[in-house]
Amino acid sequence: MKIYQAPMEGVIDHHVRELLSAIGGIDVCVTEFVRVTHTKLPRKVFTRFCPELEQGAATPSGTPVKLQLLGGNPESMACNAARAVEAGARAIDLNFGCPAKSVNNSDGGACLLQSPSRVEGIVAAVRKAVPVDVPVSAKIRLGYEDRRSYLDNARAAEAGGASELAVHARSKVDGYRPPAYWEYIGEIRQHIDIPVIANGDLWTVQDFLRCRDVTGCNAFMFGRSLLARPDIGLQIRAYCSNQPYEPMSWSKIVALLYRYYETTRSDYPGKYLGNRIKQWLAYLKLSYPQAAHFFEEIKRLREPELLEQAFARQLGNSPREIEAA
Ligand SMILES: Cc1cc2nc3c(=O)[nH]c(=O)nc-3n(C[C@H](O)[C@H](O)[C@H](O)COP(=O)(O)O)c2cc1C
Incomplete structure (x- = not known):
């Protein structure tokens, strides 16, 4: 079984990838999207989105x-x-x-699902342009206005030469509203020969088990759920191998957030300080009730000393001790 981190623009940057992959349970990470228009992008754009390119295209822990x-x-x-x-x-x-909207209006993302031949053309052109040992994969939704084009687009990606296909089980119009329509993924899997990665609303081990039953997939991708439960991959692996496992405690989560705060502090100074932490807490609230309290406590704080004190209060010790937790 393979576990993927789902790409999340503006949320899962290289700092988060480093932290999440160090926890374990994730086989493959994916960057936020790099937008391609008509220009040739300079190297520094790729390395900004993916500093890991300078380190063998893997996170520091090797993912x-x-x-x-x-x-x-x-x-x-x-x-x-x-x-x-x-x-x-x-x-x-x-x-x-x-x-x-901004992406679809400039001819990128889900709007391409309206023409499967364009999906095939783009995959084929990229496939042809890169060395054979560089896999080219695709990530689709089930359709644009509705879910009717799911098989055509999946077949198009395969025909273009995609090595694997991640499917977020919703149309563009479905947005992020539950439910995710996993049954379509099962059907896609039966009609194409490349590996299919199931994605959408895999919040818990139970969701994973149901999705595996419905889709028959052997590969799963986790986005918002990985932020809500950073060790979901380990939870699933422990369950599948019948091993006991204690999910990450709130204090470990606070230590993780603190590390993130420390490493991103210089990237988000002034009025943005702590914003990324608040964003992450919004996901953590879904599985840790303490996250809601912590969010309330820090939502208006901008000063480093006050944020550090708030972190320390979460654990009843100093920031240095938090780091060691
Ligand atoms: C804030 C946010 C940013 C996203 N950015 C991307 C992206 O850059 N590329 C992409 O393919 N999907 C992106 N997605 C979609 C996710 O990869 C994923 O398909 C979706 O969130 C469903 O999975 P989940 O229920 O596990 O979150 C994004 C989703 C969210 C919520």
Whole structure:
């Protein structure tokens, strides 16, 4: 079984990938999407989204990272995929799922699902442009306005030469509203030969078990749930191997957040200080009731001393001790 971290623009950056992959249980990470228009992107754009390119395209704990590209022009996507490989990418993922208006209006993401032939053309162009040992994968939703095109788009990705296909089990119009329609993923899996990665609303071990039953998949991708339960991969692996496992305690979570705060502090100074922590807490609230209290406590804080004191109060000790927890 393989476990993937789902790409999340503006949320899962290289700092978060480092922290999540160090916890364990994740086989593959994926970057936020790099938007491709008509220009040739300089190397520094790829390394900004994916500093891991300078370290063998793996996180410090050794988890491989795929670089995700988003765009609607096959030539430009191909050219930039080749440049990404020159910059160190060892696997390319193509985004056909982003629902954002700004992205869809500029011919990228989920809007491409309206023309499966375009999906095939983009995958094929990228496949041709990069060395054979660099896998090119695709990530789709079930459709754009509705879910009717799911098989056509899955077949198109396979025909274009995708090595594997991640399927977020919703249409663009479904947004992020529950439920995720896992049964479509099961059908896709029966109609194509490349591995299919099931994605969407895998919040708990129980969700994973139901999704595995419904889809028959052997690969699963976790996005928001990985932020809500950073050790979901370990929980699942322990369950599958019949091993006892104690989910991460709140104090371990606070230590994780503190590490994130420390490493990103210089990237988000002034009025943005602590914003990323607050964003993460919004996901953690879904599984740790303490996260809601902590969020309330820090939501208006901007000063480093006050934030540090708040962290310390969570554990009743000093920030240095938090780090060691
Ligand atoms: C804030 C946010 C940002 C996202 N950014 C991306 C992205 O850059 N590329 C992509 O393919 N999907 C992106 N997604 C979709 C996720 O990868 C995933 O398909 C979706 O959240 C469903 O999985 P989940 O229920 O495990 O979160 C994003 C989702 C969210 C909520």
